[in-house]
Amino acid sequence: MTGRHxxxxxxxxxxxxxxxxxxxxxxxxxxxLVADERADIAVVTASPLxxxxxxxxxxxxxxxxxxxxxxxxxxxxxxxxADRARALGLxxxxxxxxVDSPLLADLAAADSPALLDSCQLIDPSSDVRAAxxxxxxxxxxxxxxxxxxxxxxxxxxxxxxxxDTPAINVSGVVSPLGPAELxxxxxxxxxxxxxxxxxxxxxxxxxxxxxxxxxEQAVRPAYESLLRRQWQALLDAPAGDSGLAELATAIRxxxxxxxx
Amino acid sequence: xxxxxxxxxVIGAGAVAQAVHLRALATLGDRFRVVVVMDxxxxxxxxxxxxxxxxxxxxxxxxxxxxxxxxxVICSPHxxxxxxxxxxxxxxxxxxxxxxxxxxxxxxxxxxxTFAAHPVPLxxxxxxxxxxxxxxxxxxxxxxxxxxxxxxxxVLVPPNDEFVLAAAELAAGTAQTPAPSAGTPxxxxxxxxxxxxxxxxxxxxxxxxxxxxxxxxPPFGYQLVLTGPAGRMELLALAAGRWQPSWTxxxxxxxxxxxxxxxxxxxxxxxxxxxxRRANHPxxxxxxxSPVNGYLSEWLHLADLVGGxxxxxxxxxxxxxxIDFAIGLIxxxxxxxxx
Numbered sequence: 241m242t243g244r245h246x247x248x249x250x251x252x253x254x255x256x257x258x259x260x261x262x263x264x265x266x267x268x269x270x271x272x273l274v275a276d277e278r279a280d281i282a283v284v285t286a287s288p289l290x291x292x293x294x295x296x297x298x299x300x301x302x303x304x305x306x307x308x309x310x311x312x313x314x315x316x317x318x319x320x321x322a323d324r325a326r327a328l329g330l331x332x333x334x335x336x337x338x339v340d341s342p343l344l345a346d347l348a349a350a351d352s353p354a355l356l357d358s359c360q361l362i363d364p365s366s367d368v369r370a371a372x373x374x375x376x377x378x379x380x381x382x383x384x385x386x387x388x389x390x391x392x393x394x395x396x397x398x399x400x401x402x403x404d405t406p407a408i409n410v411s412g413v414v415s416p417l418g419p420a421e422l423x424x425x426x427x428x429x430x431x432x433x434x435x436x437x438x439x440x441x442x443x444x445x446x447x448x449x450x451x452x453x454x455x456e457q458a459v460r461p462a463y464e465s466l467l468r469r470q471w472q473a474l475l476d477a478p479a480g481d482s483g484l485a486e487l488a489t490a491i492r493x494x495x496x497x498x499x500x
Numbered sequence: 501x502x503x504x505x506x507x508x509x510v511i512g513a514g515a516v517a518q519a520v521h522l523r524a525l526a527t528l529g530d531r532f533r534v535v536v537v538m539d540x541x542x543x544x545x546x547x548x549x550x551x552x553x554x555x556x557x558x559x560x561x562x563x564x565x566x567x568x569x570x571x572x573v574i575c576s577p578h579x580x581x582x583x584x585x586x587x588x589x590x591x592x593x594x595x596x597x598x599x600x601x602x603x604x605x606x607x608x609x610x611x612x613x614t615f616a617a618h619p620v621p622l623x624x625x626x627x628x629x630x631x632x633x634x635x636x637x638x639x640x641x642x643x644x645x646x647x648x649x650x651x652x653x654x655v656l657v658p659p660n661d662e663f664v665l666a667a668a669e670l671a672a673g674t675a676q677t678p679a680p681s682a683g684t685p686x687x688x689x690x691x692x693x694x695x696x697x698x699x700x701x702x703x704x705x706x707x708x709x710x711x712x713x714x715x716x717x718p719p720f721g722y723q724l725v726l727t728g729p730a731g732r733m734e735l736l737a738l739a740a741g742r743w744q745p746s747w748t749x750x751x752x753x754x755x756x757x758x759x760x761x762x763x764x765x766x767x768x769x770x771x772x773x774x775x776x777r778r779a780n781h782p783x784x785x786x787x788x789x790s791p792v793n794g795y796l797s798e799w800l801h802l803a804d805l806v807g808g809x810x811x812x813x814x815x816x817x818x819x820x821x822x823i824d825f826a827i828g829l830i831x832x833x834x835x836x837x838x839x
Contacts, residue, residue, distance in 0.1 A: 355717055355738050357654060390712040391727050395649045398725055398732060400713040407717040409725075409736050413650045416779035417757045427656060432743040451743035 245475070246272050248279035248302070251293040256285050256308045260335075263467040270475055281306060281474075283335075286313035286370075291320055294330075304331045306474070310487050311373030315495065318488040325482065333474050334483040337439045338422045339377050340473070341466055343448040343459060347382055347426050347433055353406040355427040356383055362396060362414045369494060371412055372397050375422075376490040379410060382426070389497040399497070437466070505533040506806050507568035509593070511560065511584055512576030513539035513548040514674055515660075516598055519667035519766050521573045521625075522552050524795045527768075531803045532571075538563035547671040560584060564591045570806055571621075574598060578691060582607035589618035594806045596798065598625040599695040601823040603683075608824050615816050621805035622812075624819045627794030628762050628772070629699040630801060635813070636788045637758055637774035638703065644776075646753035648705040649731035653697045656738055657745040659720070663766035686716040687830040693737050694722055694829075696765070697749065699814065699822050701733055704751045704758070708733045709825070714833035724829060755779050768793045 247264050249257035260283045264271045271281075282297035283306045284290065290313055294305055307313070307321075325332050338344070338360075358379070362371045372392075379387070383401075385408055391398040394414065401408030420439035425432065430452055437446040445461030508525060510517050517537070525532045537549035538557040549556035557563040564572060564587060571594040574584050582602050588595045601624050602608045615622065628634060664670070683691075708728035715723045721738035747762040755778055762772040771790040778785075792800075804810035 354719075354740060355656075355721070355736070357736055359652065388713075390725055391732050395731055398713075398727075398734065400715075400723065400725060404715055405718075407715055407721075407723045407736075407738075409723055409734060411650075411652060411734055413652075413752055415650075415752045415757065416755065417752065417777060425654070425656070427738055427741070427743075429741050432656060432741065432746075434746075453742035456744055 244270060244272055245281050246274045246279035247281045247283065248274050248277050248297070248300070249283045250277040251282055251284040251297060252308060253285045257283065259467060260306070260308065263465060263471050266468050267471055267475065271471070280304065283308055285309050286311070286317075288314070290314075290317045291324075294321060294324070298328060298330060303329070304333065304474070306333045306335050308335045309367065309370050310334045310336065311370030311491065311494070312367045313487070313491060315488045315491040318484050318491060322482070322484040322488070325484070332482045332484055333470070334487055335467070335470055336374055336377070337420065337466070338437050339374060339381075340470060341435075341437050341446055343435045343437065343446045344378060344381070344424065347424060347435065353383075353426050353428045355407045355409070355425070356401075357409045357425045359411040359413060359423045361417070361419075361421040362412055363420050364414055364416055366420065368392075368396060368412060368414060369498065372498070373487070373490045373494045375399075375410060375412060376493050377486055378422070378424070379408070380486070380490065382424075383408065387497065392498050439466075505529070505531055506570050506594075506803055507533050507535040507566075509535060509563040509566065509569045509572040510537045510548075510554070511563060511572050511574045511588075513537050513541070513544050513671070514575060515664050515668075515670055517573070517575040518548060518670055518674065519664045520795055521575060521596075521799075522548070523668060523768065524799050526552065527796060528799055528803075532799065533568070535569050536563045536566045541673060544671055544673050551671070560587055561591075564588055564593050569593060571596065571802060573625075578603050582610045585611055585622070586614040589614045589620045592618070592620060594621035594802060596623045596625055596802050600691040600826065601819055602827070603691060605824065605827055608820055608827065612820055619816075621802060622816050622819065623798050623802045623805070624699075624814065624822075625795075625798060626696055626699045626814075627765075627798055628696055629703075629794070629814055630797040631762065631771045631794040632790035632792050632797050633771035633774040633788035634700065634760055634794075635797075636790075637760070637776055637786075638700075640776055640786060641704070641751070641753070641756070641758055644753075644756055646756045647730070648751040648753050648758075650734075650752045651701055651705045651731070651750070652734045652736070653701055653749045654736045655693065655697065655721075655747050656743075657747060657764045658742050659739050660765055662742070663764050667766045667768070683830065684716070684834075685718070685720075686714065686722060686833055689716055689720060689722040689737070690724070690826055690830055690833075693720070693739065694724065694735055695823070695826055697735055697737075698826055699818075700749060700760075701735065702822055702825060705731055705733050709828075711829060711832040711836060714829070714836050724833075763793070768795055771797075
């Protein structure tokens with residue numbers, strides 16, 4: 241994408257709109273927020289009205305849709321959205337909170353992990369199932385092991401691996417002691433990795449550390465919000481894989497785990 | 501109350517005795533005096549006793565009845581803990597017993613019967629339960645009226661030999677790790693490692709007892725997940741590798757969060773770091789840290805109990821309930837695996 245683009249948050253929940261507006265303002269040279277729905281980029285919060293809202297956004301000129309809180313979408317709607325996107329030449333960018341962090345990218349390279357532990361802190365006002373869906377996407381990029389749900393209640397969720405190796409422990413904790421956060425630990429006989437990411441749009445850097453026999457190596461902190469990075473990526477490479485197929489799979493997996 | 505140091509019989513002269521307890525007792529010379537070191541391996545008993553200026557013995561009753569012995573620290577193989585505790589209690593000797601307190605329900609009943617007939621002070625060497633920062637934070641947690649809904653304990657440590665060898669030059673013939681209990685790898689991990697954590701976890705989240713996931717994590721570790729109406733408990737451990745240790749416990753309450761970060765076993769480097777944070781509150785977290793480690797703290801508590809200066813922080817009934825719970829987890833894990 242080149243030049244100046246208009247962004248509408250008309251189809252967002254208010255809190256979501258504020259997050260995106262803040263991030264978009266930091267790229268003010270390339271993005272201009274508009275008050276009405278006529279814009280070439282529309283931010284849409286996943287909801288039962290998703291397809292109608294996308295249709296309206298496209299009718300108002302949107303050529304790109306940023307899908308926020310993607311885990312709250314229905315799998316069938318995501319499939320339909322993918323079909324429409326192909327038919328209309330619409331680009332859909334999935335706005336995950338954590339999935340696209342570069343700090344998670346090479347954890348999958350851990351050599352024969354013995355243990356994979358991840359804990360996500362979830363704000364009580366958030367959709368717990370949506371958080372679970374994102375967690376599943378992250379896990380799928382790290383391990384192919386099947387998962388079993390052991391708890392899903394007002395306190396959050398817990399998943400464990402079906403196979404013994406690696407031992408997988410995945411936890412979602414609903415807590416007012418925010419902000420939302422994701423921690424991932426991968427341990428193999430030689431190395432222990434820990435990644436900790438904050439979800440809020442402030443510039444709190446994520447942390448990734450690698451521990452081995454020689455000590456600790458921490459990645460130099462990047463004081464940039466994940467959401468701003470996502471917007472930059474969208475502007476720099478708008479034609480990449482939208483991730484809708486991955487999203488639909490995770491939604492179906494979550495559905496099968498929670499209500500088999 | 502006497503100002504005289506408490507005379508101690510060391511029962512079992514292996515790595516735990518040398519690297520943990522004799523070192524702690526040397527630090528607390530004004531409160532304790534090592535009278536005798538007992539081990540069935542006579543040469544080991546003599547060598548360890550010589551290092552600490554104590555007598556040596558190969559007989560349990562002989563050691564427990566030496567003049568001046570008022571307390572015994574049991575560092576012997578797990579399977580003999582119950583009978584040695586019973587012997588000490590019969591002689592009116594206070595006990596600090598290394599964890600696990602027992603390895604079977606029959607052992608637990610034997611200890612229960614023993615203490616009913618011969619009530620002597622008992623401290624279980626679950627050092628983190630005596631960690632001063634944890635104790636202070638736990639008390640604050642109770643004052644806040646907080647109740648835990650989710651608890652996660654994650655213990656990622658290198659094998660003990662690294663810490664044992666950094667703590668003490670062991671006498672010739674000493675095994676670096678205690679003889680394992682009988683049973684499955686998971687039962688050994690529960691009795692040998694999870695018993696560090698269970699007293700704290702059960703204190704913070706007591707009404708959670710349904711095991712929904714259990715597995716042994718090789719080379720030595722566990723994954724245990726328990727649920728109940730009060731919440732969820734996740735206990736995770738792996739002893740492997742040569743990476744920096746991390747021993748944490750986090751309890752989420754309705755409005756507060758308790759974080760604990762402990763040093764590994766054998767390390768006497770002060771207490772844990774404990775913090776309590778409150779949701780949406782501008783005040784900084786309350787934090788606790790002490791130069792006194794859990795090992796010293798458990799010994800100081802035993803001295804106070806022997807001197808009548810304190811009531812048990814961790815009553816015998818609670819200690820027995822905790823080990824009964826741990827043994828019950830093994831049974832539940834077996835049933836879960838069979839299902």
